[in-house]
Amino acid sequence: MEEEVDSVTFKDLGIIEELCLACKQLGWKAPTAIQKEAIPIALKGKDIIGLAETGSGKTGAFGLPVLQALIERPQRLFALVLTPTRELAFQIKEQFDALGKAIGVACVVIVGGMDMNQQAMDLGKRPHIIVATPGRLVDHLEKTKGFTLKALKYLVMDEADRILNMDFEVEVDKILKVIPRDRCTMLFSATMTSKVNKLQRAHLKDPVKVEVSSKYQTVSKLKQHMIFIPCKHKHIYLVYILNEIGNQSVIIFCGTQQSTLKTALMLRNLGFTAIPLYGKMTQNKRLGALNKFKMKERSILLATDVASRGLDIPCVDYVINFDVPMHSKDYIHRVGRTARAGRAGQAITFVSQYEVEVYQRIEQLLGVTLDVYPTVKEEALVLEERVEEASRFAKMEMARLEEKSGKKGKRKRGNDEDDTEESFGVRKRIGKKKFKKKGGRNTK
Incomplete structure (x- = not known):
């Protein structure tokens, strides 16, 4: 997480007590700039395009609203988070596990390089949250019997620009075709590319653009x-x-x-x-x-x-x-x-x-x-x-x-x-x- 925003707390943004305590246990003393801007909008269920420099706390910006919505409306196969790399997928799972530990959130990682049968068994247990790379998720949607995302409520694309730049466009299109149109979608990225802009025009409903850095930059320290x-x-x-x-x-x-x-x-x-x-x-x-x-x-x-x-x-x-x-x-x-x-x-x-x-x-x-x-x-x-x-x-x-x-x-x-x-x-x-x-x- 990046530099903290003074005097504003997670509770001020509308985060419930259980999740505020989880943030405290993780050492998150106050919201970052992207969290301060994005969380209140996400809690209203609106689609978001979040643009912020790397290391700015984007995972918390989408993770907290997703978990809060899950607490309010408990459901299996509730949210899907797409990421470009396997390592990032495991890291996001760690954040969800830590934030949702007290409320018993089940989160699985579905990425390449791991055993398909074991992943199919994990999906068969119907976790609350799936964190996946697009290619392996499509494999399961096409080959794993009984697995469907027709009841999905949240779609998050983290590092959206890189997902699209890594030639995952075909896989992303396949995923978008099999998930409900009536969902909340959040795109988070460090940069706004033409591909991300095209995606948001086609698949987001009146998205709110949240931008905390107007130019390419590195942190001040x-x-x-x-x-x-x-x-x-x-x-x-x-x-x-x-x-x-x-x-x-x-x-x-x-x-x-x-x-x-x-x-x-x-x-x-x-x-x-x-x-x-x-x-x-x-x-x-x-x-x-x-x-x-x-x-x-x-x-x-x-x-x-x-x-x-x-x-x-x-x-x-x-x-x-x-x-x-x-x-x-x-x-x-x-x-x-x-x-x-x-x-x-x-x-x-x-x-x-x-x-x-x-x-x-x-x-x-x-x-x-x-x-x-x-x-x-x-x-x-x-x-x-x-x-x-x-x-x-x-x-x-x-x-x-x-x-x-x-x-x-x-x-x-x-x-x-x-x-x-x-x-x-x-x-x-x-x-x-x-x-x-x-x-x-x-x-x-």
């Missing part, structure tokens, strides 16, 4: 910097900065899955507690990586843009854009992983000679020129030999993992432990020299 460096020195400067900032929580965004895994392997070889998160991992492994980072068992999370939207990890100190995002709006979502819930945070973007034009579009979108992050070139280049050695190790490990993956496809695996974890923890690392800088991160 976020310090943003850039570094212009040769592409071949990116890994060197990454290690240099990680050593400089010490043992703090960092998310590093890479442009591809291959880059994510290679960089994670390289950092672990140097002794950093890093773990990767990318799309081709099974859902259990993705959740495992995320939980290890949340529980601070790993201090560095390397991710593709699968982690740039919606994930609420409150204590992220730094976001590093190892690769400049190709879409300028994705920059907003990436850096929104830090400086959440009123905390401060820092974002550093690496810009190589091949990324200048893309980076300039980001500055144009923000309307600001980012300051240069202070570095000492001579100190960074001292690390070149060690980093190159670790990079060679990472390439060999990737080749080994690929070969193992090919063999494993011919037989059933006995456990769900991540191969990358095995390569990090079991195989002998190159070099035994401690890699430490005064005041920095001790990497054994």
Whole structure:
């Protein structure tokens, strides 16, 4: 949740006592700006288009009104929340579980990468709330006997712009055709795209537009910097900065899955507690990586843009854009992983000679020129030999993992432990020299 609005309480917005107590237990002291604007309208049963920057508390803005309406009119299969990513779906379920614990709300997650039969059994129990990705929900609507959403009262689309930009339009149309027209619909998004505008014109009834940020922006407590460096020195400067900032929580965004895994392997070889998160991992492994980072068992999370939207990890100190995002709006979502819930945070973007034009579009979108992050070139280049050695190790490990993956496809695996974890923890690392800088991160 983002910066709090002074003197206004959830009770002032019309939230009932049970839910106000749940908010207090979650540490929500006061409504955020989007909650202050959206909740009173949603409690009246009106359709909403909510536009707010990432980290602004959108989940509470739709979750509280849905739960309050459910308390007033108890019904199974009451609400459906559509999200673009699996991780965001599980996070939203956690919020519903926490807010609705005292009133016995049943909420299930329906996403890809999980067992269809188990999900069908969960749906057969007729939960109050379903949180789903569009593709897997359509699979169940078409294949799971007896499952229907004909009595649905609420539809919520969180990160609506990304749902539509991820080619889910066909699935969304199928879902809209089988749910009642007489329902309350809420679209929440950080940006208003032409696709979202088209959707609201076709499927919402006199929606109220709630907007708490009129331009693309980042939160005020976020310090943003850039570094212009040769592409071949990116890994060197990454290690240099990680050593400089010490043992703090960092998310590093890479442009591809291959880059994510290679960089994670390289950092672990140097002794950093890093773990990767990318799309081709099974859902259990993705959740495992995320939980290890949340529980601070790993201090560095390397991710593709699968982690740039919606994930609420409150204590992220730094976001590093190892690769400049190709879409300028994705920059907003990436850096929104830090400086959440009123905390401060820092974002550093690496810009190589091949990324200048893309980076300039980001500055144009923000309307600001980012300051240069202070570095000492001579100190960074001292690390070149060690980093190159670790990079060679990472390439060999990737080749080994690929070969193992090919063999494993011919037989059933006995456990769900991540191969990358095995390569990090079991195989002998190159070099035994401690890699430490005064005041920095001790990497054994």
